[in-house]
Every structure is written in structure tokens, then in C-alpha cells.
Amino acid sequence: MVVPARLGGVDHAEPIGSIEAFDLLRSHGFGYPTRAPPGNPPSHSTFHPQGDHLHPRGRTRNVTSVWAHSRSPTPHPHRGTWLPRLDADGRATTFFRSGSHRSASRSASSSRSCSSSVSTVCASHNIMLYGYGGGGHNGAYLSDSIMLVSIQPQPNGPPQVAEISIPRDWYVPNQLAGGKIDYGRINQAYSDGIDGQGPVPAGQEGAGASVADPTIEHLLGIKVDHFVGVDFQAFKAAVDAVGGVDVVVPHTFTDYQYPHGECDQGDCRYMTVHFNAGRQHMNGTTALEFARSRHGDGGEGSDFARSRRQQLIIAALKQKAVSVGGIGNLPDLINALGDNILTDLQIGDVEAVYGLVQGVNPSAIEHISIDNTNFLYTCNYPYSCGAYYLYAHDRSYTSLRHFIENVFPSPAVRGEKAKVTFEDASGRGVGASGRWTALIGELGFSTTDGGTVGRQTATEVIDQSGGRDAQTARWLASYFGVSVTTRTSSASAGTPGSNGGVVVVLGTAEEKAFLGNPGVGN
Known part of the structure; x- marks a missing residue:
């Protein structure tokens, strides 16, 4: 029902x-x-x-x-x-x-069946979430939060789900109407659409997404099926409507520069917000402060930390809304969202998505952040741009698209629960092993940073599990475009591949391909 x-x-x-x-x-x-x-x-x-x-x-x-x-x-x-x-x-x-501005061919309920007799790989369903201030806020439709929710049905069992956070300061080619490009922060794409710079005229349903969605598609190499846009008022009202949410705050932090007032209305002030580590009950206002904070100390000022906090709030709100106690507050929740949310999801789409995600274990949801610890870098390297921007290392987006294409390893691969070690043999000293330890770890693998192990050109995937983790080794070899090397015993300590289990030795060729051709003209 x-x-x-x-x-x-x-x-x-x-x-x-x-x-x-x-x-x-x-x-x-x-x-x-x-x-x-x-x-x-x-x-x-x-x-x-x-x-x-x-x-x-x-x-x-x-x-x-x-x-x-x-x-x-x-x-x-x-x-x-x-x-x-x-x-x-x-x-x-x-x-x-009334109908959606999207064609029926993009419906969640169409062409989404997945038969194990036909294929073990099913098409993903992608929904974009855009969070913005709304009326009365500085830059009303600049996206303060951008997240892709990707759902991949499985032939047997519940689907795989990934939440992919995208930083608002990423300098990108925003895709306007008629093939025109507007280089700037990705957070202005939705606002450009609202202003009528996309294929949907200003004031019509879906105008914002008509620029933002194609921009995301260009960057990630995916097809966006639907969008949901939520303003700050809806966010706060939704949390309050379910009686608040309980969130485990990972780290204690203080933000002395949280915005209080709107600069474009002559009220450019700041306030201090503080959060203690541990379980906290948050009302709508506190939850918004927790999700929006950008200048926290103790490492909480990074895009990575901010994305994680937003994902924690979404998970807590979802859990509370479908709980027995939360159902009693549904009328308030419905009305809270009704005036402050935009979407092209139709009834059949919502039913189809709901049918897909039934039975998904929240702990199995992948939480991925695209930021300057992986595919992006800040403007002060190798350029100085006079403002805070993030740029893609690889301006062709090939390495990023390849990662997004592979965010759902098969259940059989993940079921091995293999221990994977990444070793840096690039000779560049840029932390390649740490980067891949984090990235592949976000896909549900148990990963370890094996540090630096000398220098070699080719990347190797070494299976020392005695066949126990063979599918994991093959998946990693396929991802990095190499063959599996099998060893019956570990190499001597300090040499590439000496960490046991499945080991990925990252060579100079892989690092060069990952970094691509950096430059401002992304």
C-alpha cells in the first residue's frame, strides 16, 4: 500500500x-x-x-x-x-x-525487469537529489547538496544501492540548451535551469533538472532517470514531522562560520554550531546545521566529511519515516514535503522504486563521495584560480566514469568477503594506495593500505588466497585491465605483493591513466 x-x-x-x-x-x-x-x-x-x-x-x-x-x-x-x-x-x-516532462521510456517501471535466466547484470535506476535554500535564501536554487542514488536490481535477492555525493564546488561544463556550455560550479546547474537556460522554459516543471541532470550524465557517464529537488524548509519540516531523528555523530567538531542570515539581503552574519561525538537526537534546524556545515574543525570541514553527514541524516530520516512510530506522523510528513519539493517521479515510478528496494539492508548501502581525496583536486594545484574550485584530475572523466560503471560488484564477489591490500609501486609518492584503499572500500570490500613497495610500470593483481577469493581477484583484474597472477605463497617482506590475500600492486601506468590530463578546461 x-x-x-x-x-x-x-x-x-x-x-x-x-x-x-x-x-x-x-x-x-x-x-x-x-x-x-x-x-x-x-x-x-x-x-x-x-x-x-x-x-x-x-x-x-x-x-x-x-x-x-x-x-x-x-x-x-x-x-x-x-x-x-x-x-x-x-x-x-x-x-x-499531470504528466512528467520526461518521456515514458524513462519510467522506473518500464524495462526494469531482471531475469537470472537472461543475465546476471541488470540496468541501474538513477535518481538525482538536489538540495537548495529556496525562496528567501541567498542563491535560492544553487544546489547546496547534490547526490545520486543508484539502484541496481539483482536476479536473485534485493538490489544493490549506492549513494554518491557530488561536491557543489566542482568546476564543470554545465550543459545548457542547444549544446551550449557554461563553465562554472556544478551547483549553479540547477539554478541555470530554473532561469530558463535549459531545454525546459523557465517556470515549467523540471526546468532546473533540465540542465542539472544532463550535466551529471556528462560527468559520470550515466543516464539519470528522475530527480527530486528539496529546499531547506522541506528538509527541516520533514525531520520535525517525524519527531526528529537520531544520528550517531562520528566526531566532535565546531564550526565558527555557519551562515546566519543572507548576504544578498544585507544580513551577512555567521554563528557557531557545535556537535559532540555520539548519539544525538536532532530536530529539523539542528539536522540542517549538521548537514550543511562546511567549516568544522577536526577534519569536518572537508567535502568528504560533509557528504558523510548528509548521508547519515538521510539514512536516519528514512529509518524514522518507515518505523512504526514514524508512520503515525505520515500526515504531517506529507504536508511538510508537499509545498517545498519538486520531482518528476510519477506514481508508477515510486511504486516501482519502492518494490525494488524492499529488503535492502541499510548497512549494505554503498556511501561514495567524489572529492579531492580521489578524482578531484583543489584549485591551488597545479593552478591558482582566485576562488575555491575543485577540478577533475582527468578532464576526459574517463577514470571517474569507469569507477561509476563498476560501483556494483556482483553479490558473488562481495560474498567472498576477501581482504584486499593496495600497494603503491608508482614511484610518485602521491598516496595511490591510500586512494584506492578508500575507493574500493566504499564498494563493500575489506581493504588495507599496504604503502609504498618500490617502483614498477604495470599494475598487478596477485591472488594468494589459494582460490578462496578467486572471484574477487578476477573482478579487480577486470577493473584494472590486467590478468590475475596466482601465487601459492607470499613473497618476501618488502617486495610487491607480499601482504597476502588478494594484493593490487599499482604501477606507474595506472597512476598516469588515473590522473589523465589535468587542467582548468574541464
Whole structure:
């Protein structure tokens, strides 16, 4: 069963997980859904014939109600699909659901089946999340947070899920309408679209994503299926609607430069925020401060740390929303999101995605951060640019796209739980082993940094597991484009491949390919 929330200027389904949810909703004053008759909709104060009180940027009025729909919604011959709505008194009425600006071929529910008899690799479903200040904030539609959620169905068992955080200060070629390019921070892509610089005119649904999504596609080599845009007010209201969230703060930190006020409104002030390590209960305001902080001490001022904090908040909110206690707050959560969220997800898409992710263990979700510890570097190396930017080491994005293409090792590979050691034989002293220890570790492997082991040109993948980790060795060899070298015993200490298990010795050729051709013209 699903309870739809108002999303993207129209109403959309939000999963609640079990049939017991009906009883919980009923106990809070809501009735069971009934099927509305086909034909013209009944009179209702919130109905608008052009799309249910559609705001030019996809917002709706806040009407206290909860939505439900049957498995077989009634198609209207000219205007779309009528779906039943439940008001607070339990009466069912109908509303009009307008279509998405994307073509039907990009629906989550189309071409997503995965048969083990056909293939062991299934197409991923990619949803972009954009977080921005919204009205009343400096740079209202500059994306403060950017995250790709990728879901890959598996022929047997639950899908694999990856959350990939993208830093807002990455200097990229933003993809405008007509093949035009606007070089700048990636966080301005969504704002450029809202201003009408993309293929969707300003003021129409999906305008922001019409620039931001193609930019992400160009950088990562993927196809974005859908987007969700959330402003700060929706974020805070959503957390408050479920009664706050519990988050385990990894490290104690203080940020003395958290923005307090809006510079473009003559109120350019800062405040101090502080968080202690350990479990913390956060309301909406505190959760937003935790997620947005950019200048924390103790290592919490990095893009990597900020991305991790945002992922922690999302995980906590998701867990609270689907818990038994959280379901009782669904009406408040629905209304909190309704006025401050934009999306092109349709009801069938939400149902399909929900069906895909059922049974996913939260601990198995991959949390990946693209930042200056891996594929990017800051502007002071090798250039000075007068402002804080991040640039790609490889301006062709080949190495980054290759990594994104391989973020889902097969369950059989991950099931070996192999111990993988990375050794740096590049001779460059740039920490290649540490970089790959972190990157491959984010894919669910148990990895160790073996440090520097001399110098060699070719990269080697050495299997010293006696066949126990053969699939892991083959996967790594395929990733790095080499063959597996099998050894029955470890080499002498201090020589390449002497760490046991599966060892990847990173040569100069791999490091050169990874770094590519750095330059400002990304």
C-alpha cells in the first residue's frame, strides 16, 4: 500500500510498507481508500482543471489530507489519470495528475525487469537529489547538496544501492540548451535551469533538472532517470514531522562560520554550531546545521566529511519515516514535503522504486563521495584560480566514469568477503594506495593500505588466497585491465605483493591513466 505525497506540483505516492499502516492511519482519523468513479472529477476546493493548483515551479497549496490510490487508477481520455484522495474525514474524492516532462521510456517501471535466466547484470535506476535554500535564501536554487542514488536490481535477492555525493564546488561544463556550455560550479546547474537556460522554459516543471541532470550524465557517464529537488524548509519540516531523528555523530567538531542570515539581503552574519561525538537526537534546524556545515574543525570541514553527514541524516530520516512510530506522523510528513519539493517521479515510478528496494539492508548501502581525496583536486594545484574550485584530475572523466560503471560488484564477489591490500609501486609518492584503499572500500570490500613497495610500470593483481577469493581477484583484474597472477605463497617482506590475500600492486601506468590530463578546461 502507498500513501501519496504531493510532489512536483502534483500528487505522488509515498510507500509506507505494510498493511498495518492502514490501521495506524485510521487510528489518526483517516479512512480506507475507495475507488472513485470514472469521468469528470467531483467538485472539490483544491481541484484545478490544469493540474491540481499547479505552481509555475511545481509547488502546491498545503491542504490537510492524505492520499491513497488503487492498483488500477482510472484513466481520463484527455487529461491523464484520476486517483482517489482521502480527506481527514475519510471521504474519498479525486484529483487530476499531470504528466512528467520526461518521456515514458524513462519510467522506473518500464524495462526494469531482471531475469537470472537472461543475465546476471541488470540496468541501474538513477535518481538525482538536489538540495537548495529556496525562496528567501541567498542563491535560492544553487544546489547546496547534490547526490545520486543508484539502484541496481539483482536476479536473485534485493538490489544493490549506492549513494554518491557530488561536491557543489566542482568546476564543470554545465550543459545548457542547444549544446551550449557554461563553465562554472556544478551547483549553479540547477539554478541555470530554473532561469530558463535549459531545454525546459523557465517556470515549467523540471526546468532546473533540465540542465542539472544532463550535466551529471556528462560527468559520470550515466543516464539519470528522475530527480527530486528539496529546499531547506522541506528538509527541516520533514525531520520535525517525524519527531526528529537520531544520528550517531562520528566526531566532535565546531564550526565558527555557519551562515546566519543572507548576504544578498544585507544580513551577512555567521554563528557557531557545535556537535559532540555520539548519539544525538536532532530536530529539523539542528539536522540542517549538521548537514550543511562546511567549516568544522577536526577534519569536518572537508567535502568528504560533509557528504558523510548528509548521508547519515538521510539514512536516519528514512529509518524514522518507515518505523512504526514514524508512520503515525505520515500526515504531517506529507504536508511538510508537499509545498517545498519538486520531482518528476510519477506514481508508477515510486511504486516501482519502492518494490525494488524492499529488503535492502541499510548497512549494505554503498556511501561514495567524489572529492579531492580521489578524482578531484583543489584549485591551488597545479593552478591558482582566485576562488575555491575543485577540478577533475582527468578532464576526459574517463577514470571517474569507469569507477561509476563498476560501483556494483556482483553479490558473488562481495560474498567472498576477501581482504584486499593496495600497494603503491608508482614511484610518485602521491598516496595511490591510500586512494584506492578508500575507493574500493566504499564498494563493500575489506581493504588495507599496504604503502609504498618500490617502483614498477604495470599494475598487478596477485591472488594468494589459494582460490578462496578467486572471484574477487578476477573482478579487480577486470577493473584494472590486467590478468590475475596466482601465487601459492607470499613473497618476501618488502617486495610487491607480499601482504597476502588478494594484493593490487599499482604501477606507474595506472597512476598516469588515473590522473589523465589535468587542467582548468574541464
